Amino acid sequence: MLLVRSALRVVVWKRLETLALILVTMAAVVAPASLAIIKSNLEYQIYELFRDVSGDVMLTGRIPSEALTALKGLEGVGSVNGMILTFGLLGEERVLVGVMGHETFDSFVKLYVIREGRFISGPGEAVVYRAMFVRGPEEMPRVGDEVDLVVVTGQEPVLLKLRVVGLATGYNHIGPTPFMVVIDEELLGRVMNYTITAVRLEVVGDPRGVAGEARYVIESLGGSVSWHVVNVREENPVVLIVESAMSVMTLPVLIFIAMAPVLSASLGLATVVRDSRNVAVMKAMGCGLWELFLAYTLPWVLRAAFGALLGFILSPFIARWLYLNYFVAEEDLSRALYERFGFNPYWGTSAYYALLVLGLTLLGSLIPLAVAYRVNVVNVIAMVGLHAHPTPKAGWSMSRLVVLRMWIRDMVARWWKTVGLVVPLSLLIGLGSSGVMLSNGVGEWVKAVEDRSSTPFDAILTISTVESPERLLELLDKLGYVKRYFASTPYSLASAIEGLTFVELRAPVKGDPSVEFPLIQGRYPVGRGEVTVSHGLASYRGLRVGDVLELRDTFGRVHKLEVVGITRAYHDRGFQLLLTQDSLVEITGYRPGLGRAFTVKVAVELEDPHRVEELLERLKSDVERAGPYGVEVISRSSISETFKAYSTMVTSIATILSILASVVVAVVAASIIVSDISARAREIAVLSSLGLQSRQLVLGFAAQLLIAVIAAIPVAYITSKIIAGMLAERTVNFAGYIEPVGGLETIATATTITPLLITMIIVVLATTLTVRRLDLVRALSDI
C-alpha cells in the first residue's frame, strides 16, 4: 500500500512526465477512435441509404406485373415495390427517371432534402434531384417551370408535361446525372404495358438466397432480369469505398498509438537509470518484482490509464464534432442522414482503442521494469559520482572533438533515449515520404495519360442508347476525323474480388482494343474464360500471364478466368477486365441491353491531335444528332486534370497528417529530452562548471536530435515503403491502385522536411527552456 501511495506521489510530483504521457495517451486513443466511430456511422448510414432506394434486393429487367404478386409470396420477402427506372431527355439534358406509383413512393422515398419548393403531392408534378458529387451541367429547371420530359421506354418515347414543384439534393442515387421522380400510376401501366423495369424487395433473412429465387420467379413468368443488386452491409460497394477512404486517414493516425508505449518505455528507462541507486536499495531491502512493478511501472500505468480514460470519454464527442463540422458540413444529404439516423457514439469502439493503447503502454513500461529487476545491487550501491553506462571506446585516442564524442557516446550509452527518439522520428519521416511516393505514383498516371504514344485515345465516350449499337458503330466508321476507336460494353460487378468494391468487366464490341488497353504482355482474350487484366490489378494481386483469376458474382458463384494478357490501362480505378462477350454473358447472366438501355464505352483516337477540343464537340454533336443517344465525353485532358487533383490531394493529406503527427512526435521527443536533462542535471551542472554555456548544451542536445534524425532515415525509408504499400491498398477502392514510386529522395521533400522542422523547433525550444531553468547548484548539491 505504501508503494501504491508512493506511485501516486510520483504521478503528482513529476508533473511534466505525467502531463506528457496523459496527453500522448489521450491523443493515441482519440485519433483512431474518433475516426473509427465516424467510419462506423457513415457505413451504417450509407447502408441504410442504399437500403432506402434498393431495399435488400433490387432487380431490373422485363418484369411482368404478375411477378409482383408472386414475389410477395416468397419466403423472407417483407415488401415488394415496382417502378420504372429508365432515362429520358429534359430538353437536351439527359436525366435518369424513376416512375412509380403513390404506394411505392410513400413506402420507400424516405430520405430526401428539398432545397427549394416542396415535395410531390400529385400526378403531373416532378421533383428534380441533383445528386452528390455533381459533375453535370449547372443549368437545372427552376421551381414552377413547365418541363417536357421525354421518357425512353423501350417502345415509343413518351412525352410527359410536368411542373417542377421542388428542387432537391441527395435522394438516393450517386452519380453525375440529374434524376427525376415521377409519380404516375397511369404511366406505369400505359407506357410499359405489362412490364415493370425495377422491383425492390425488403427481405427478412438471407437476401442473396431471395435474389436467386426472385430471379427464378420472374424468368418462369416470362420475364427477364438484366441486373440486380443485393444490399449486404459487409459487401455494400459504397460502404467499402467509405471504409477504404477512412482507412487512409486511420492508418497514419495508428502511428499515434505507437507513441504512447515508446514514451512510457523511454521515460521509464530514464527514471530507472536515474533512480538505479534507489532500485538497488529496494532490492537490498528484499523488494521483488511486484514491489518494483508498483514503484516503477504503476506510475506509468496510472498516467496511461488516466489518458486512456480521457480519450475513451472524449472520442465519441470529438468524433461527433468532426463529423458535423468536416464530414457533414454543407452536404444536405449527410445532414439528412444525420437527422434521420442520428450519430451513434459507439462506446465499444472507444473502449477498444482505450484498452489497446493502455495495454501497449503497459507493455512499454514493462521494459524499464525488466531493467530495474536486473540492477546489480552491489555495483550500483558502490558507484560514486555520475551515473555510468558502458560505452564503446571507439576513437578514445583522438584528441579532437571530445565534446562531440561525448554527446555521441551518450546516445549509445543511453540507448533507450536514442531508440525513443529514432522510432517516432522514423515514423514521422516515413509518413511524409510515403505520401510523396503515392503522389509520385499518381504522377506516373498523369505522365501516362499525357503521353499519346503510351495511351492513344483522346477521349472516352459513354453512350447510352435504347437500340442496338450497330447504327452507332456505323456512324463512327464514317466519321473522317476519328482515326481509330474501341467500343466495348461495360458491366460493373460489385465485390467480385476480395477487398475491391467494383471491377469493371469490358467485352469488346468493335474496334481496336489497343486504343484503350495497349498490351504490355501476352495477348487479348479470344475464347471463353480468358481475360486481360490491367497492370495495376496485376501488381495489386500479384497476377502474371497464365495465372487464374477468380471472380465472384452477386449470386455467390465463382468464375475462374485465365489471365492471357496484361494491359496498360490509363488508370486502375475500377480495374478494367477485358474479356469476351461470351464470358461476360456467362458471368453476368444477362445479354447486354436486354430490358434496359445499352451502355457502350467508346475510346476514340482522333486524326488531328491538335484540334482535340473542337473535334470532340463535333463528335458529341454528331452522335447525339444520329439518334436518341445520351453521350458523356471524358477527354484525355480532363482525366489528366483529375489525376493531378488526386496527386495534390494525396500530398495535401500526407502533409496535414504529417504536421499533426509532428506535434505528437515533438511532444514525445521533447518529453524524452527534457526528462533526460532532469535525470542528468548533475552531469549538466558539471559540464556547466567546466565552462559549457547554456547554448552549447542546447546545441549538444540539438546535435543528438539531428543524429537521431540521421539514424531514423534508413528506418524511415523502410517504414515509408510499408506505409505507402498499406495506403496504396487502402486507396484502391476510391482512387484505384496507386503504385508507390520513389526511393530515398522522397525523404528530402517539403512534405517530409516541414513536419520534421516543426518537431525540431518545438524540441529545441523545450530543451532551451529546460536547460535555462536548471538549478545548477541544487543539481550539484543534491546527493
Next chain:
Amino acid sequence: MGFVEVRDVWKDYVVGRVRVTALRGVSLDVDAGEFLAVTGPSGSGKSTLIYLISGLDVPTRGLIRVGGVEVSRLDQASRASWRRRNVGIVFQFFHLIPTLTALENVLLTMELAGIPAGKRVERALELLEFVGLRDKADRYPWELSGGEQQRVAIARAIAHNPPLILADEPTANLDYENKLRIVELLREISNSGKTVVFATHDVELARKADRVIRLRDGVVVGSEGGGGAPSKISP
C-alpha cells in the same frame, strides 16, 4: 585586496515554501597563490561559498570579485565563459563525465578552453602522470577507484591552467590515505602559483592549508593560519 574578494555576501535559497539563508554577510580575501581551507559543520555554507566564487551561482546580495573581475555581476553566459578560462573545480563526488575516458575528461577542459589541439594530449598525459594515473588514461570513470577518479578530477581541474582551483569536499568520500594524497596534490598545485580554495569538514586536513576559515550557520566565525608546508613538485 586579495585575488579573490568576497564582500558582505548573502545567499538565500527557497526550498519548497521555506526560505533558507545559507550565507549571512560573509566577507573574506584570498591572496593569489594562497591555499585556503574553508571548514565548518554540514549546512554551514561551505559549498555555497565555493559555488558563488566559481560563478555557478550568484549571491542574493554582496560582491564577489576574482582577479579583478566582478563575477557576481556577470550574466550566466559570461560567467560560463569566464569560468572555462579562470576556474578549475573539484567536486565531492568526482563527477567525471561517464562517457569519456580519464584522458578524455582531461582533454575536455582543454578543448573547452580553446587550447590548441596539438598540445592537448601531451599536456593531458603529463597531468595524468602528475596525479599518478598515466597508465589508466584509457579507463572509463567506472573502471577507476574513488581515489583514482578524484585524482583524474584534479587533473581535469588544472588542465586548462586556471589561476583559481576550487574544491568542494574533495576528500569526503575517500579513505585516509587517499585523502592525504589529494590534499598533497592541492598543495602542490598551490605551490605552483595557483590559488586553491577547498571546503572540508575535516579539521585535521584543513590544517594542512596556509589558512583556515571557519563557517557556522552562514557566518565566518574564525580564521587561523594552517600548518601546511610547501612542496617541491609542480604541475
